[in-house]
Amino acid sequence: MSLGEHADHVDAALSAPRVRQWTFAEFAVTSTFVDGGSEFALHRHEEDQLAWMASGSVEVSVGSDRWHLRHDHAAWIPTGVLHEMRFAEPGELVSAYVDQRHRPSPSGWAQARVLALDPLGGALLRHLSVDGRSAARRQAAYALLSDLVAEAPVSREVVALPRDSRARAIAVALLAAPDDDRELAAWAASEGVSAKTIARAFLADTGWTFREWRVRARLHVAVGLLQGGEPVHAVAPSVGYDSVSSFISAFRARFGVTPTAYVGRSRSADL
Incomplete structure (x- = not known):
């Protein structure tokens, strides 16, 4: 083209x-x-x-x-x-x-x-x-x-989606509903496969265990909500965190700054 x-x-x-x-x-x-x-x-x-x-x-x-x-x-x-x-x-x-x-x-x-x-x-x-x-x-x-x-560094942190169609269906569902706290066994059962099969697919195709991938997916969705103007106290439960403090701790561990600082930096860059 x-x-x-x-x-x-x-x-x-x-x-x-x-x-x-x-x-x-x-x-x-x-x-x-x-x-x-x-x-x-x-x-x-x-x-x-x-x-x-x-x-x-x-x-x-x-x-x-x-x-x-x-x-x-x-x-x-x-x-x-x-x-x-x-x-x-x-x-x-x-x-x-x-x-x-x-x-x-x-x-x-x-x-x-x-x-x-x-x-x-x-x-x-x-x-x-x-x-x-x-x-x-x-x-x-x-x-x-x-x-x-x-x-620019090649990112290893990006939310990759599994190649396996069943694992990918679970990943897409979790991105759409990050507060769904079902465990791996329940997700695997919904696709008619074993938990081990899904676990292997996530690790092989994304480089992360299912649990770690879900943490990263939740924070990935949280970024979009924060940038859309949602307050931190509303974003935390909507992406699956029981408390604001645990959400802030997880966010800081992933991005190096608090959610508020991250959004402030992004808005400054857009000016």
């Missing part, structure tokens, strides 16, 4: 798209507002893509890998790689497209990966998705973004 054809793809993929697009000399940035339940069916691009959710979340499928991402991560999808995206909730998808000749570095970028995106990276993507910028400012912003992407 060429840069000029991208808008047509978006129009076809969304039932009621609201898309802004600006094309530059060697790269393009799009800002797409997506509705909950919409998706981009299996497709590929003729350029490398850096896909970032400014708000909301996305499930990205690349081959056998499936990731559930929010604004603290971005998906790097190389030229020609088949992928699809599903949006369970409304949000804004910001994507940068660049010819593969201008990758952040000569090697290591031919495989899809999830990158930990810091607030500056998100701010640059937002900057590039607004019209009226001078050509010099756009090029300077993209050069800095490219440097940040080149140094």
Whole structure:
């Protein structure tokens, strides 16, 4: 798919798209507002893509890998790689497209990966998705973004979804209802398999035990609720925590800051 054809793809993929697009000399940035339940069916691009959710979340499928991402991560999808995206909730998808000749570095970028995106990276993507910028400012912003992407760590913390269809069904259900406290045996029984089978699938496909994956999934959902304006005392029980203090402790252990500080940092980056 060429840069000029991208808008047509978006129009076809969304039932009621609201898309802004600006094309530059060697790269393009799009800002797409997506509705909950919409998706981009299996497709590929003729350029490398850096896909970032400014708000909301996305499930990205690349081959056998499936990731559930929010604004603290971005998906790097190389030229020609088949992928699809599903949006369970409304949000804004910001994507940068660049010819593969201008990758952040000569090697290591031919495989899809999830990158930990810091607030500056998100701010640059937002900057590039607004019209009226001078050509010099756009090029300077993209050069800095490219440097940040080149140094961004490949994330091992992202909420990956299991490849096994039964384990994946459980994972999706838990993301939709993180306060469901059923144990592994009960979840496995709901899919008609043994707890050991589901446990093996989670560990093999996500790198985490079922229990650890659920903690991370709960905090992942919590981030979206906090960024949507929900107070900490309401978020804690909605993602399965019996007390606010235990939720804050778990959040700090995962993100290094309290929920309030995390949201404050995110909002500052958007200014």
